[in-house]
Amino acid sequence: MNDCPNPDSPAAAAGQGPARRGFRLPAQLVRLVLLTVGIVVSYLAARYVLTPVSFGQYGWYRGNALAEIAAREPVYAGKAACDECHSEVLEKIAKGEHQTVSCESCHGVSRAHAEDPDVKPVKLTGSHCIRCHEANPSRPAWFHQIKVREHYGERCTDCHKPHQPNEVP
Ligand code: HEC
Ligand code: HEC
Ligand code: HEC
Ligand code: HEC
Structure with a gap:
């Protein structure tokens, strides 16, 4: 009976165990x-x-x-497109301070109107002058700026001609 080795004996564990498990x-x-x-x-x-x-x-x-x-359809027409029907406005504007300002900067996207005059141009809102002229420290000092609250009035075009801004109001 005793020649059957006991697998749980310390001898068996020490002799065979590690070798059998491997890494x-x-x-x-x-x-x-x-x-x-x-x-x-x-x-x-x-x-x-x-x-x-x-x-x-x-x-x-x-x-x-x-x-x-x-491939997107352009929505701006560009100044040249207005010349065909509003050449007198282009002539006026070219002589004044707004010569570098595009028509559509004030009048909004106008391609549809330029292609078909029956389409009304975008309606101007009172705030379109302020967008450029409200005093702002990030604008260059030489740029004509106003503090709207301290300026003469809210309806800019009561006094200024938008196409001839340098005419003294
Ligand atoms: C093919 C001709 C034509 C072209 C091009 C054209 N327009 Fe006009 N536009 C008209 C006509 C016609 C009227 C109406 C005039 C009127 O009722 O006294 C008009 C009126 C206007 C008005 C006045 C609207 C109003 O309520 O009084 C503005 C602003 C205007 N156009 C801007 C533009 C701009 C900006 C462009 C260029 C992107 C342009 N138009 C290109 C024909 C044209
Ligand atoms: C600085 C802003 C501004 C720019 C730039 C500008 N407009 Fe105007 N435009 C106006 C305003 C504001 C009116 C309305 C005038 C009024 O109510 O007395 C007007 C009116 C008009 C009118 C109708 C009345 C008129 O004077 O004949 C036409 C047409 C017109 N603009 C076309 C043009 C065209 C074309 C250009 C580009 C060459 C242009 N505008 C550039 C602000 C602008
Ligand atoms: C897209 C920008 C832009 C818009 C919008 C705009 N302006 Fe101007 N404005 C300019 C530029 C650029 C000048 C030329 C630089 C300068 O004189 O400061 C100018 C100059 C002026 C001047 C000075 C002219 C001078 O000789 O003293 C007046 C006044 C003026 N704009 C009024 C207006 C009025 C009124 C409106 C609205 C109808 C308007 N602007 C809308 C860009 C703009
Ligand atoms: C009641 C008339 C009146 C109204 C309304 C008016 N202005 Fe003026 N604006 C003037 C006069 C007069 C001057 C020139 C003397 C001065 O600068 O005080 C002037 C000057 C300016 C200048 C030049 C400032 C400079 O430093 O040289 C700008 C830009 C201007 N206005 C824009 C506007 C805008 C934008 C509006 C609308 C919010 C407006 N104005 C409304 C009368 C007016």
Whole structure:
């Protein structure tokens, strides 16, 4: 009976145990490695699926975006488009301080009106002069600015001619 070795004896554990187990990663490390590989693989898969085809074509942005923007219908007509029917306004404005200001800076987007005069231009609101002329420290000092509250009145065009602003009111 005694020649049957007891597997639980200290001798058996010391003699065979370590050799039989070999090297094994602890289970918590295996999980960690699997988790990391899982995250990296799903990141790469998501990046592959979600990155637009033209990304990186020219640089760090979607190359097709350029073509899409270029294909948009312009909404501004530009000063030259007004010349056909309002040449007298262009002549007036060219002589005064507002010569560098585009018609549509005040009158708003007017392409639709320039192509079809039956389409009324955007209605002017009282605030369109203030947008440029309200005193603001970020504007250059030479630029004519007013403090609207301390200036003469709210309806700028009661005194100023918008197309000839340098005519003394
Ligand atoms: C094809 C001719 C034509 C072109 C181009 C044109 N307009 Fe006009 N515009 C008209 C006509 C016609 C009227 C109406 C005139 C009237 O009723 O006295 C008008 C009126 C206006 C008015 C006055 C609206 C009002 O309520 O009194 C403004 C402002 C105006 N146009 C701005 C512009 C601007 C800015 C452009 C350029 C982007 C432009 N127009 C291009 C024909 C044109
Ligand atoms: C600084 C702002 C401003 C600019 C720039 C401007 N306008 Fe005007 N425009 C006005 C205002 C304000 C009125 C209305 C005038 C009024 O109520 O007495 C007006 C009126 C008009 C009118 C109708 C009355 C008139 O005087 O014939 C036309 C047409 C017009 N503008 C066309 C143009 C065109 C074309 C350009 C570009 C060459 C232009 N405007 C640039 C502010 C501007
Ligand atoms: C898009 C910007 C812009 C808008 C809107 C604008 N202006 Fe001007 N204004 C200018 C520029 C640019 C000048 C020329 C630089 C200067 O004289 O300060 C000027 C000059 C002036 C001057 C000085 C003229 C002088 O010789 O003393 C007056 C007055 C004036 N604008 C009145 C107006 C009135 C009134 C309106 C509204 C109908 C208006 N501006 C709307 C840009 C603008
Ligand atoms: C009751 C008439 C009156 C009204 C309304 C009026 N102004 Fe004036 N504005 C003047 C007179 C007069 C001057 C020139 C003397 C001065 O600067 O005090 C002037 C000067 C200016 C100047 C030139 C300032 C400078 O430093 O040379 C600007 C810009 C101006 N006005 C813009 C406006 C704007 C924008 C409005 C509307 C919010 C407006 N004005 C309303 C009478 C008026």
